[in-house]
Each structure stands twice: as structure tokens, then as C-alpha cells.
Amino acid sequence: xxxxxxxxxxxxxxxxxxxxxxxxxxxxxxxxxxxxxxxxxxxxxxxxxxxxxxxxxxxxxxxxxxxxxxxxxxxxxxxxxxxxxxxxxxxxxxxxxxxxxxxxxxxxxxxxxxxxxxxxxxxxxxxxxxx
Numbered sequence: 001x002x003x004x005x006x007x008x009x010x011x012x013x014x015x016x017x018x019x020x021x022x023x024x025x026x027x028x029x030x031x032x033x034x035x036x037x038x039x040x041x042x043x044x045x046x047x048x049x050x051x052x053x054x055x056x057x058x059x060x061x062x063x064x065x066x067x068x069x070x071x072x073x074x075x076x077x078x079x080x081x082x083x084x085x086x087x088x089x090x091x092x093x094x095x096x097x098x099x100x101x102x103x104x105x106x107x108x109x110x111x112x113x114x115x116x117x118x119x120x121x122x123x124x125x126x127x128x129x130x131x
Contacts, residue, residue, distance in 0.1 A: 086122060
């Protein structure tokens, strides 16, 4: 049977011990040390330009048997590999399928808001175009 906890109404303070209180006395380091097998982390961090250009986000149903597809088009200055990486990230975030065709990223379903958020984080300027 489940034990019932009662709240004290006499005004006495409740005695409570944290399960993490014993960790204060263990002597753990405050900053994790670098492992010798990894070496120093002196590599320059990857920076993404904040203004990488305008990208149009279009919802299409034409020639798709009535199915809705969200298309991101108008990428300038990025290669196919980066488009495929962005498409993979969009597919995971939307929980839908997608592909890269003719320089455009196509994601199944009406996923315009999620795609706009991902493109904004990648440094693009997403614009909702069309219907």
C-alpha cells in the first residue's frame, strides 16, 4: 500500500534532505578537464554569416495529386551538400519526408513555419511566397 505523506500544520519546519547534498563533499572539479587523448580544442569555431540571402518558402499542390508540399527555393551561394544537410534537418524537425530537386528543397506537408525557423537559424532570410 502506498504511504501517505502528511503536511505538518503545527508550524514546525519540515526536515528534508536533498539526495544531492552529499555531492558537495565529494570534491568534483568545477570545470571539466581536457582529456589527453583528445588534445587542445584550439580549432576555430564555425561561424555562419547572418545574412546569407533571401529564400522563398512556397506551398504547392499542383501536379502532386492534391498532396501539399512545402518548397524552399532561391538559395544563393551554397552547394548541394549544404542543401542536403538543411533538408535532412528539416525532415527531422517536421517528421516528414523530403528531397532536394533542381536546387530546391521539398518537404512533404504544410511545414512553412518549421522550415522558416530552421532557415533563420542557418542565417537565411525566409519569405513566405505564393499561396
